[in-house]
Amino acid sequence: MSLEEKFSWEFLKNIADALDSYRIRALIDAKKDILEAGIYDESQYDTILFTMLDEEKLKYSLYNFLKNNSKSNLKTLIEYSEDTSIELNKTLSLLELLKNEKLVDVEELFDKIEGDENNPEKLIFEDFLIEVNDGEISKLKPIYEPVKVIFESKNCSGCGLCAGICPVNCLHIYNGFGKIDEDKCISCGLCYFICPRTYLPVKVLNMTQEKTSEIKEYQKVGHFIEAYSARTKIKEISDICQDGGISSTCLHYLFENNKIDLALGAKMSNTLWRPEPVLLKNKEDILSTAGTKYVNNPNLELLNQKELMDKNIAVVGVPCQMQALLKSKIYDVGFPSLNNINYRIGIFCMESFSYESLLKICEKLNVDINNAKKMDINKGKFFVYTKNGEELTIPIKEISHLGREDCEMCYDLTSESADISIGSIGSPSGWNTVLIRTENGKKLYEELLSNNLIESKPIENVKPGLPLLQRIAGLKKNNSKKHIKSKLEENKRVPNY
Amino acid sequence: MITYEHIITLKKLLKHEGISEDRVQQYFCSAAEVEKFINSVKDIYTKIHALPPIPKTNPK
Numbered sequence: 001m002s003l004e005e006k007f008s009w010e011f012l013k014n015i016a017d018a019l020d021s022y023r024i025r026a027l028i029d030a031k032k033d034i035l036e037a038g039i040y041d042e043s044q045y046d047t048i049l050f051t052m053l054d055e056e057k058l059k060y061s062l063y064n065f066l067k068n069n070s071k072s073n074l075k076t077l078i079e080y081s082e083d084t085s086i087e088l089n090k091t092l093s094l095l096e097l098l099k100n101e102k103l104v105d106v107e108e109l110f111d112k113i114e115g116d117e118n119n120p121e122k123l124i125f126e127d128f129l130i131e132v133n134d135g136e137i138s139k140l141k142p143i144y145e146p147v148k149v150i151f152e153s154k155n156c157s158g159c160g161l162c163a164g165i166c167p168v169n170c171l172h173i174y175n176g177f178g179k180i181d182e183d184k185c186i187s188c189g190l191c192y193f194i195c196p197r198t199y200l201p202v203k204v205l206n207m208t209q210e211k212t213s214e215i216k217e218y219q220k221v222g223h224f225i226e227a228y229s230a231r232t233k234i235k236e237i238s239d240i241c242q243d244g245g246i247s248s249t250c251l252h253y254l255f256e257n258n259k260i261d262l263a264l265g266a267k268m269s270n271t272l273w274r275p276e277p278v279l280l281k282n283k284e285d286i287l288s289t290a291g292t293k294y295v296n297n298p299n300l301e302l303l304n305q306k307e308l309m310d311k312n313i314a315v316v317g318v319p320c321q322m323q324a325l326l327k328s329k330i331y332d333v334g335f336p337s338l339n340n341i342n343y344r345i346g347i348f349c350m351e352s353f354s355y356e357s358l359l360k361i362c363e364k365l366n367v368d369i370n371n372a373k374k375m376d377i378n379k380g381k382f383f384v385y386t387k388n389g390e391e392l393t394i395p396i397k398e399i400s401h402l403g404r405e406d407c408e409m410c411y412d413l414t415s416e417s418a419d420i421s422i423g424s425i426g427s428p429s430g431w432n433t434v435l436i437r438t439e440n441g442k443k444l445y446e447e448l449l450s451n452n453l454i455e456s457k458p459i460e461n462v463k464p465g466l467p468l469l470q471r472i473a474g475l476k477k478n479n480s481k482k483h484i485k486s487k488l489e490e491n492k493r494v495p496n497y
Numbered sequence: 498m499i500t501y502e503h504i505i506t507l508k509k510l511l512k513h514e515g516i517s518e519d520r521v522q523q524y525f526c527s528a529a530e531v532e533k534f535i536n537s538v539k540d541i542y543t544k545i546h547a548l549p550p551i552p553k554t555n556p557k
Contacts, residue, residue, distance in 0.1 A: 007516075007551060015510075015514060019510075028503070028506055031502060031506070032502070046509060049506075050509075050510075050513050053510070053513070
């Protein structure tokens with residue numbers, strides 16, 4: 001009973017403010033519909049609701065704190081984090097929420113560093129200028145609309161997480177396009193909250209990956225601890241893998257040593273070269289997913305399957321999927337399947353295509369898509385290797401307009417939000433470039449080495465190495481900025497990075 | 498029916514926050530059901546009486 005003696009006015013007001021928030025009200029009002037849809041049972045619903053309530057309380061506690069100061073900056077946030085024992089990156093993520101709900105105005109101030117011949121002029125983040133918007137909290141229009149607005153404005157990355165957590169299963173991503181069943185939709189706003197293209201606090205993602213409380217600049221490939229060039233030693237994988245087979249080897253190790261129960265990946269569906277999301281249950285299943293498919297595949301759609309609740313999961317996916325998973329970790333969403341994703345294995349991705357675009361590419365190369373044995377993007381060209389041993393190529397420049405328009409918004413080539421990032425750029429043929437980003441990824445890689453499953457060399461010892469990877473990553477970042485700028489000039493919606 | 502569901506959620510919320518959920522009760526009865534009404538009032542009185550008081554706080 002001593003807990004009841006600790007009540008203060010702020011404590012009760014905090015709860016009242018949080019209950020007033022759009023997301024909480026929407027979730028409570030939709031309880032009957034959610035339980036009827038059968039994806040979450042009552043105790044899972046309660047966990048989701050109360051985790052969300054705790055997040056909203058933290059958010060409003062920050063809001064009320066900022067309201068007391070007329071203008072705040074980074075220093076105020078650091079003091080607030082210390083006073084309330086919250087980490088700075090969590091505080092910044094809450095600030096991002098408040099900014100997107102238009103409860104506060106945040107201006108970022110930059111220091112300009114003059115350029116010279118060798119280094120271009122750079123803007124370094126310096127400080128925030130934060131001002132609170134006065135007004136009744138519940139009267140401000142909430143912005144948690146269903147992600148239909150992301151589909152229609154061509155911002156959708158095709159990661160599939162919205163479909164994976166929707167409590168009434170009304171979202172579906174197919175062939176790179178998203179669809180919503182508006183009759184079933186309960187407007188709870190969870191899809192908007194979790195989507196990596198509505199708003200994505202990139203600074204907070206980087207701070208979380210590096211486990212630092214400093215706001216820093218990162219090189220073009222994001223934060224990483226170590227970088228290697230590696231290839232698998234497992235024969236079944238090296239026979240069918242795209243380059244070095246490292247992502248398949250990671251899953252092989254994790255399954256064999258019972259570190260995970262299930263994994264999410266992409267396998268060829270009945271239509272060749274159109275992939276579909278697949279749940280891998282053991283190491284034999286891995287062989288069906290080896291090899292890169294260039295058509296968009298929303299793996300994360302499978303997260304609402306009942307068999308994933310309470311199991312340890314690894315996800316192999318593209319950068320946008322890694323961003324979505326890390327965002328949901330930072331914002332602490334309480335979904336049973338999201339909490340158990342222990343390994344984020346990211347692959348490099350420049351852009352994805354729809355199946356129809358892939359057919360057009362094969363048409364240009366005069367090849368039947370069902371005759372293709374392997375596809376590759378390398379050295380600025382798109383390769384198709386046929387079953388009868390032919391090698392056909394076309395320069396990327398001639399087909400990049402066929403890529404998904406939404407992929408142009410993405411800044412991330414090397415899966416900066418993953419535990420371990422794997423790709424082919426930078427390593428010689430038959431090898432993978434591996435960037436280890438977190439302690440989790442480092443432990444996994446060390447186990448692969450000590451179990452003699454891979455051979456590995458430091459990336460400095462290979463050609464073309466990191467410089468090429470950084471150059472191409474920089475290209476993607478510049479393209480993304482260019483596309484976002486031109487969309488803004490046309491008054492169209494863009495992701496909030 | 499909405500109020501009924503909301504009160505159930507409220508009780509869970511109070512428990513989550515560390516406030517005793519017995520402080521909120523709901524009874525479904527009409528003023529014509531005299532005995533049931535009396536018993537409900539007695540019930541909530543005994544429950545609240547058994548709990549310690551929430552300390553007075555100064556509103557800002």
